[in-house]
Amino acid sequence: MNGLFNSNPMQAIKSSVFIAMLCFAAWVQAAADLDVATPAVSALKNSMQARHAQLAAHYASGAIGLTKDGLIALRDTTAVPLKDRQGINALVTAENNDRVALYKEIAAGNGHPEWRGEIQNTFAGRWIDKAQAGWYYESGSAWVKK
Amino acid sequence: MKTLVALVFCLGLAACVTINIYFPAAAAEKAADKIIDDVWRLQDAAPAPKKEEAAK
Numbered sequence: 001m002n003g004l005f006n007s008n009p010m011q012a013i014k015s016s017v018f019i020a021m022l023c024f025a026a027w028v029q030a031a032a033d034l035d036v037a038t039p040a041v042s043a044l045k046n047s048m049q050a051r052h053a054q055l056a057a058h059y060a061s062g063a064i065g066l067t068k069d070g071l072i073a074l075r076d077t078t079a080v081p082l083k084d085r086q087g088i089n090a091l092v093t094a095e096n097n098d099r100v101a102l103y104k105e106i107a108a109g110n111g112h113p114e115w116r117g118e119i120q121n122t123f124a125g126r127w128i129d130k131a132q133a134g135w136y137y138e139s140g141s142a143w144v145k146k
Numbered sequence: 147m148k149t150l151v152a153l154v155f156c157l158g159l160a161a162c163v164t165i166n167i168y169f170p171a172a173a174a175e176k177a178a179d180k181i182i183d184d185v186w187r188l189q190d191a192a193p194a195p196k197k198e199e200a201a202k
Contacts, residue, residue: 009150017158
């Protein structure tokens with residue numbers, strides 16, 4: 001450290017600026033994209049994709065709604081066909097476990113585990129934006145039909 | 147001069163630290179969209195049934 005300040009001041013300024021630029025370049029590259037192709041994230045995505053075949057009908061019937069915190073919840077049991085009633089809770093729990101793990105893995109996979117909450121919030125908004133018409137989502141403390 | 151050098155250096159370091167803890171909201175939205183499209187099959191599933199209907 002001392003060597004840097006004791007040598008030619010101009011040289012020191014140049015190196016400082018260079019170091020700052022290096023940091024900035026590294027950050028720009030990191031921020032341009034979040035890596036979502038890690039093995040853990042891909043596995044969770046596949047699992048959720050497979051489960052969606054079962055969930056889609058329940059979103060459409062209003063039995064399950066999208067919560068404001070990026071998860072799903074059973075909102076109307078009577079809308080669930082009798083044959084599905086027994087397994088519906090397990091289905092919702094499994095999906096929510098995957099979603100929580102997904103948010104955590106994206107944050108961890110990009111070297112910032114502390115981003116988990118913000119990633120979850122981002123997803124919460126995007127799930128609702130991309131939901132099909134007729135699906136229910138949570139707004140404030142009420143369910144809204146899209 | 148020495149203080150100026152020290153100041154520039156500290157500013158550079160501080161910039162690195164603050165910039166690095168900043169949450170990349172736009173990148174996160176992009177990542178979310180990509181995953182949601184895959185999970186809900188929004189990219190390829192929608193046009194397929196239409197074609198089938200038209201063929202009938």
